[in-house]
Amino acid sequence: MNEQQHLDSLHDIKRIMERSTRFMSLSGLGGVGAGVSALIGAFFAWKLIFQQNFANSMRWDRSAPYDPAPDDSLLTLQLLLIALAVLVAALGTGFYFTWRKAQAQGLSVWDASARKVIFNLAIPLFAGGFFILGLLYNGYAGLAAPACLVFYGLGLVNASKYTVTDIRYLGYIEVLIGVIALFNLYNGLFFWALGFGVMHIFYGALMWWKYERKPAA
């Protein structure tokens, strides 16, 4: 055994240790796709809210005495449907690009490390999901956007031990945006678009730049 072989074995050890604990196929393009879905969803939500506010203001102008409290339950349902569509689209694009990257690397997309990422992300996400359902149930719909951001950020921090470390910083930023949004409830949609749209696109592009970009030939 010469020195080169020893260096090779150290390299092997490092690579295998990393591959057996961290899921490295996470795709930056998937992040960009998820961010774009979120921005499109936020645009439709903004349009709905704007129309509702406009309709409400017209109603107040006529000061109709027969319907004093505008009914927001339809709007809440529509917003919930948009949120669900965004979730499906974001997960779909994220998964598709990650699957493609794993294929290109010749790795399995569903190995032990991938299961750890999903499991550790799922714990805060499920807690957050039920928390938000509780908020809606009790009529605190305005708190939903900040809660989404905070729980999602915590999920990312929790899962980052098992994937690329950049995810940890994305998690910190999501938590921070969520907390700021909590004290700016009237701009909830803006912060939601910032956290889920802009930050995903930014971090997705950053990860693509760092790990996936074809080196200039």
Place this chain on the structure above:
Amino acid sequence: MNPIGNLNKIFESRIRLGVMSVLMVNVNEEVSFNDLKELLEVTDGNLASHLSTLEENAYIKVHKGFIGRKTNTTYSITKAGEKAFKGHLAALEAMIKFNQ
């Protein structure tokens, strides 16, 4: 002092070295035969023979279980295995410093 003497002969095989690396970072966790096979990209027979060498040296523990009716064999590192692997790494390090 010649540092080569401290290198562990058992870890000269890349597959055995790979198995130890995986088990080392997954301490307190059972790693299945299939996970090892996938991570190291080796055939069943090849992996099995290297695993039995490691088991004979008491570097790893084997647990045979079932998932439904299918056998599920998992592996974990022993204290002796951990010590041997750390010793091997230290020897590799010493070796590279020695040559510089």
